[in-house]
Amino acid sequence: MWILGEHDEPVRKTRKSILELVGNTPLIKLEKSLPEDIKEKPVEIYAKLEGYNPGGSVKDRPATRMIVEAIQSGKLTKDKIILDATSGNTGIALAMVGTALGYKVELAMPSNVSEERKRIIQAYGAKIHYTDPLQSTDGAIIYVRELIEKYPEKYCYIDQYNNDANWRSHFYSTAVEIWNQTEQRITHFIAGIGTGGTIMGTGRRLKIFNRDIQVIGVQPDSPFHGIEGLKYIETSIKPGIFDENRLDRTMFIGTDIAYQRARELARKEGVFVGQSSGAAFEAAIQLAREIQEGVIVFICPDGGEKYLTTALWEF
């Protein structure tokens, strides 16, 4: 059994910036949290734990690339404020990356996102514009577009829903990590859809590595869901970077089962994640029941901490 300090040399390397800690997240083989019928099958299920990024979510990857590419192209200059609409995790990531690189950050988000998210963003010194919760992230997008029209010189609009640097961040990092971590054995890739950046970028690259790899997107089964971070595409503003034709399949997952699976990961496996991870885990379980054999990887976009005051951890 592995124990800290007995197998590996301690890490001696120092880092020049918090940004060097983005990516290279762990891939964990699940065992104890799998239903009995799957344990007996030659199907392996792995969770990619994006909560290990320094900003606590998968969004550190696109936030870094979107900001760095904006600087390189000249769109983001020192006099400009970074601005975007976000359901929370991108806001945290932009606040962290922007601050680390010396920029001011302002974010628009529905007022009903969890209190933890608001406070973390404020901890990084970023400013929040609250929008109508009934309009979800679409309300925040519309608000930001109005702000940009009013003050075109003041802001650099990151526009994560239409920014190719979003999916490219996963094309160049997430997919390569998964390919190496599974030792080229991955057969199925599962990720929830918010902007679609994770599934588009990772899926594109995995299919270049091996075109037989199945790419499966996860959506909530209703527009009125409680799975923070995921979009019900049918009734939302469609993200420009999302192209359904690049998916082999979409699985629609209910809120209750997503919550249940997130709780099981914590209680049976010691893996503490958010509800969109629970939704992806349920998709992995349904898929494992269908296939004869395979290596399934699903994304856990963030940890469970930011949801402590939500229904997910209310007992």
Ligand code: PMP
């Ligand atoms: N889950 C959570 C908790 C998220 O914050 C996000 C990003 N909004 C996603 C899933 C979906 O990721 P993507 O935007 O890359 O589709």
